[in-house]
Amino acid sequence: MKRPELDAAWQALRAHRKEWKGLHLRELFRADKRRFERFSLRLNDLLLDYSKNLITQDTVRLLLRLAKAAELKEARAAMFSGRHINVTEDRAVLHTALRAPAELSLMVDGRNVMIDVRRVLKQMAAFVDKVHQGRWKGYSGQPIRDIVNIGIGGSDLGPAMVCQALTPYARPGINAHFVSNVDPTHLTETLKRLSPDTTLFVVASKTFTTQETLANAAAARAWLLQHAKDGRAVARHFVAVSTNREAVVNFGIDPDNMFEFWDWVGGRYSLWSAIGLPIALYLGMEHFDELLAGAHDMDQHFLSAPLAANMPVILGLLGIWYIDFWDAQTHAVLPYDQYLARLPAYLQQLDMESNGKSVTRDGRPVKHATGPIVFGEPGTNGQHAFYQLIHQGTRLVPCDFLIAAESHNPLDDQHEMLLANCFAQSEALMRGKTAAEVRAELKAQGLTKKEIARLLPHRVFPGNRPSNTLLYHRLNPRTLGRLIALYEHKVFVQSVIWDINAFDQWGVELGKQLARSILPELKSSEPARGHDASTNGLINYCKGLREEP
Ligand code: F6P
Numbered sequence: 101m102k103r104p105e106l107d108a109a110w111q112a113l114r115a116h117r118k119e120w121k122g123l124h125l126r127e128l129f130r131a132d133k134r135r136f137e138r139f140s141l142r143l144n145d146l147l148l149d150y151s152k153n154l155i156t157q158d159t160v161r162l163l164l165r166l167a168k169a170a171e172l173k174e175a176r177a178a179m180f181s182g183r184h185i186n187v188t189e190d191r192a193v194l195h196t197a198l199r200a201p202a203e204l205s206l207m208v209d210g211r212n213v214m215i216d217v218r219r220v221l222k223q224m225a226a227f228v229d230k231v232h233q234g235r236w237k238g239y240s241g242q243p244i245r246d247i248v249n250i251g252i253g254g255s256d257l258g259p260a261m262v263c264q265a266l267t268p269y270a271r272p273g274i275n276a277h278f279v280s281n282v283d284p285t286h287l288t289e290t291l292k293r294l295s296p297d298t299t300l301f302v303v304a305s306k307t308f309t310t311q312e313t314l315a316n317a318a319a320a321r322a323w324l325l326q327h328a329k330d331g332r333a334v335a336r337h338f339v340a341v342s343t344n345r346e347a348v349v350n351f352g353i354d355p356d357n358m359f360e361f362w363d364w365v366g367g368r369y370s371l372w373s374a375i376g377l378p379i380a381l382y383l384g385m386e387h388f389d390e391l392l393a394g395a396h397d398m399d400q401h402f403l404s405a406p407l408a409a410n411m412p413v414i415l416g417l418l419g420i421w422y423i424d425f426w427d428a429q430t431h432a433v434l435p436y437d438q439y440l441a442r443l444p445a446y447l448q449q450l451d452m453e454s455n456g457k458s459v460t461r462d463g464r465p466v467k468h469a470t471g472p473i474v475f476g477e478p479g480t481n482g483q484h485a486f487y488q489l490i491h492q493g494t495r496l497v498p499c500d501f502l503i504a505a506e507s508h509n510p511l512d513d514q515h516e517m518l519l520a521n522c523f524a525q526s527e528a529l530m531r532g533k534t535a536a537e538v539r540a541e542l543k544a545q546g547l548t549k550k551e552i553a554r555l556l557p558h559r560v561f562p563g564n565r566p567s568n569t570l571l572y573h574r575l576n577p578r579t580l581g582r583l584i585a586l587y588e589h590k591v592f593v594q595s596v597i598w599d600i601n602a603f604d605q606w607g608v609e610l611g612k613q614l615a616r617s618i619l620p621e622l623k624s625s626e627p628a629r630g631h632d633a634s635t636n637g638l639i640n641y642c643k644g645l646r647e648e649p
Pocket of ligand 1: 252253254255304305306307308309310313367368453605608
């Protein structure tokens with residue numbers, strides 16, 4: 101990276117930000133009739149409208165200068181070609197290969213990884229077919245009706261989010277359930293609704309060492325055996341998805357029932373791999389293939405569109421603009437789509453586990469603020485909960501609105517109501533309501549001058565609050581694939597600008613280590629003494645409570 105060019109690009113943006121004082125989006129829309137055309141992009145039916153952002157053409161030019169100075173194109177090429185860009189784990193990062201066309205060949209560390217990708221996809225297709233055709237039978241000879249994915253983090257959030265999002269495409273007669281939490285309530289409440297004869301467990305763990313997943317899988321196996329009373333039933337009801345064959349075998353799962361993936365697939369980027377098995381089982385392999393094709397569309401767009409017309413690049417740079425120049429701490433993801441209810445949770449892991457870093461790739465403290473706190477809820481629910489702060493609070497909260505033009509469930513004019521609310525929110529955030537407008541409104545309602553003066557400050561909306569809108573025809577597997585890959589690449593773009601490694605997650609380790617040491621202390625009759633006073637106090641008070649009848 102060429103330091104002087106990069107420093108100059110940051111410097112130029114800082115100077116540009118100072119010039120922003122006083123500019124209002126209302127004025128920018130008034131002054132430029134072509135602002136929507138200028139600041140929107142399309143990929144097939146997917147429209148990204150980014151015109152309601154605090155940007156001018158100069159802002160975009162300067163942000164693109166930053167991307168070039170950070171050698172974004174070179175970094176992108178390095179990722180797609182399988183270079184070991186995950187430097188702390190010395191791994192390639194190739195989730196893009198999982199959705200590449202079958203005929204591609206891609207050499208990584210002397211091996212054509214596409215051969216492995218195709219082999220596992222074929223294995224998945226054969227298995228899915230057996231289950232769907234009722235040829236895969238449970239211990240009592242009945243076909244499978246319920247799939248329970250046992251996994252956490254990247255081995256849960258992606259498949260869970262996608263299965264929910266694509267419910268209209270689900271195969272009749274198959275249900276999908278997701279158990280992630282080590283809280284025994286999660287598994288217990290799930291199993292209450294299921295019959296062991298017709299339930300298939302997919303134990304999903306990249307490492308196959310994750311405490312939560314192994315505990316839930318062992319409990320699920322005990323539940324099955326309690327009913328089946330024959331160890332051979334495990335092979336009919338348990339399959340594993342992992343990179344760790346040895347641990348799968350040690351757990352007691354038949355290696356023939358294992359679906360492999362590889363260390364070059366990061367956990368939070370793994371739904372495209374065999375981790376997507378529950379998706380394929382729930383929706384059918386043809387829909388899983390469509391999901392992959394959608395992600396590949398976005399990969400191609402990311403690779404080939406000029407930076408200025410590149411959706412992930414633009415979204416990534418806008419995020420940088422707000423985080424590093426407007427001091428935004430958060431980013432709201434607001435799907436006006438009930439099927440996307442889990443998208444914010446999925447994006448929390450994707451974004452916060454990837455870019456929640458404070459040292460650069462070579463271990464120096466970062467000079468700029470990095471990843472935002474991601475949060476969100478489906479619209480219109482969020483409007484009646486936290487939007488107040490977004491409209492009138494003291495913080496700047498950049499928002500992404502997502503919505504389909506057509507609903508899978510037309511019901512009177514409810515989808516039009518949803519659309520109207522979505523478009524109204526971004527408009528309200530952008531334009532706000534001036535004191536003059538509020539005064540005129542209250543006057544028309546017959547309020548006295550005194551009453552108007554008292555209420556005015558509360559009723560004014562500052563506006564000038566930024567948002568993107570992603571609008572698509574209908575939420576189908578292909579569109580969803582494009583949307584997820586869009587966010588994956590957005591996160592990558594930002595990591596390149598900040599010069600951080602988006603593909604490790606050392607920050608989750610300390611808590612895991614400490615939990616391992618606290619577990620025996622909770623079980624011991626001796627009081628805990630080895631921690632700070634608070635942690636000792638909590639452990640010992642809890643033990644006291646548990647001894648009470
Ligand atoms: O604790 C975080 C994490 O390592 C995530 O990165 C990962 O997706 C999740 O745990 C689950 O890991 P595994 O798939 O190895 O069980």
